[in-house]
Amino acid sequence: MLDVDAGSGDRLALAVLAQYRMTTTEQMHLMIAPDVRIEQTRRRLVKLRKEGLVDRITLPQAGRTRVWFATHYGAEVAAEWPELREWQPAKLGADRTAARLKVGHALTVTETGLAFVQDARRRGDVCRPLDWIPEVYQPLGGGEAVIPDAVLYYRRDLGGGQGWSMLRAFVEVDRATMGPERLASKIHAYQRLYEYVPAMAGRPRAGQEPPEEAWQRRYRRFPRLLFVLDGTGPTGVENRITALAAGASLTRPAFRANVPMLAASLTDILRDGPSAPVWRPLTAPEQQASWHA
Incomplete structure (x- = not known):
């Protein structure tokens, strides 16, 4: 059982x-403890493994890189913590077979998230x-849903004593x-989410407020939509941006006006940082x- 008194790490x-x-060992280290030696992160992960909370697989084709994941037991423990209130408990942990089958996409999503975390540290955000x-499950009614690869929360320092801007984004990571x-x-699925209003039970009462879109219960504004493209060279990236721009052009004007939609190559994001002007507005x-412009 996890000994929380041993430290918040x-x-x-x-x-x-x-x-x-x-995550890989290096990704975990850069995520939670970049200012200490990586050996400390390795020891922490080995300790959690001995306690049955995490496990690992080894990727022989990647220099025997170790990839870590929460076990079913570890995920059940973590699911009770308030800081994971938006995490989906329906996917409680993994085993080695499941981890091997989805490791490529999962590590790319982790690498993308790490890029935003590191960029915020550098910028003072x-x-x-x-x-x-x-x-994060986003219901559309009738058992349908939109499930982005990630939801990003990012607080940006506006500088000059102007305060902060709270930004949110739905992120889709595509590996071709x-x-x-x-x-x-996928853009049209997000337009459906933008427009989806849950049906009200019974007849509306006089003076009753009109129903709000489902997403408004979680977000003040509809999150911007970011496509992160990986798995091909520049030509493949351009082909996908062209297709995404064509899809964006077919959405309704209100959606295009209120939901920024951008795409970028993961290679450019990792080289220049996600705050650099590496994003292509789909309109x-x-x-x-910049994604937060």
């Missing part, structure tokens, strides 16, 4: 693994490890495992912009 490590699904929440048109169809793909 064990708790944070388990929370990150439960929420992110999978606020994006803590648990502000990147993979696979689907065709460009199928990727672009004007010839331009480059």
